[in-house]
Amino acid sequence: MTPEPPDRGKLQAALYEFPYHYVPRFEGRSFRQSRHWAYGLSYLGALELITQELRSLDRPPGTLCDVGCGDGALLYHLRQRLDCELVGVDVDRRALTWARLFSPDVDFLPRDIVREPLDRRFDVVTLIEVLEHVPPPELPAFLAAACGLLRGGGTAIITVPHTNVPVSRKHFQHFTCSGLRSLLAPHGTRLNLTPFDRIGPLEQLYEKYLMRGGLVVDSSHLNALRWRLYRRSGGLGAPTEKGCRRILAVLQR
Secondary structure (H helix, E strand, O other): OOOOOOOHHHHHHHHOOOOHHHOOEEEOOEEEOOOOOOOHHHHHHHHHHHHHHHHOOOOOOOEEEEEOOOOOHHHHHHOOOOOOEEEEEEOOHHHHHHHHHHOOOOEEEEOOOOOOOOOOOEEEEEEEOOHHHOOHHHHHHHHHHHHOOEEEEEEEEEEEEEOOOOOOOOOOOOEOHHHHHHHHHHHOOEEEEEEEOOOOHHHHHHHHHHHOOOOOOOOHHHHHHHHHHHHHHOOOOOOOOOOOOEEEEEEEO
16 A cells, blocks of 8 residues: 655644744854753743642643743643643734744733723733743733732742842842732732742852853753653742742632
8 A cells, every 4th residue: 555645744833843944053153053042941940840739739720821921832832731821912913923833822911911901800910930031020010910810829930130139231120029928928728838949059160151152052861861860859839939040820719
């Protein structure tokens, strides 16, 4: 029996899950065809924690709104793990252009939720690395607007950088658990905080010397080892704030 010829159109379309033509680029007289992101492991740690929190809810969420969604990466990952309606909101229209390309079935809205409130409520609202971008005097109004998007009994999942990490030029501030608790407590009935993203000595050496020198680890075996060491060192939750680089907050409305 003659096998069916491949659907070349579908094969090509599948490759556009990531815009691979953007990977190689010129650098002076040379070129690169790989890139590293210093916070890649940290990002995956947050994604794992967020997924765990969503799966531990009493009822699977029917709707989720990611406030400050940027290029939509969180929703791109969550739509492969959750069966619910996803909405992304951000003030940056250029970032939303990328978000729509990666997740055309997700509703992305260019919106300032303080000045242009959404006329609907959600089971879950996420604010992932957002609060540090908001000027401190504006944080109370912003949090009121964001948490106001929750239905009664809904859950907000928030991550922020810890003060253990120097404040970058694009951030207004970083947070401690006590400071974050003071900000969030007025907006919910129950609040849990988890320091996370603590790395061990081997990962510290890699980030300090090898990553900054341009070495990108693209071996599945080595990355699996890095992930195991990351989890073991407190990457997905630490008993104290010592050495942690981020904080996860789960707030129930």
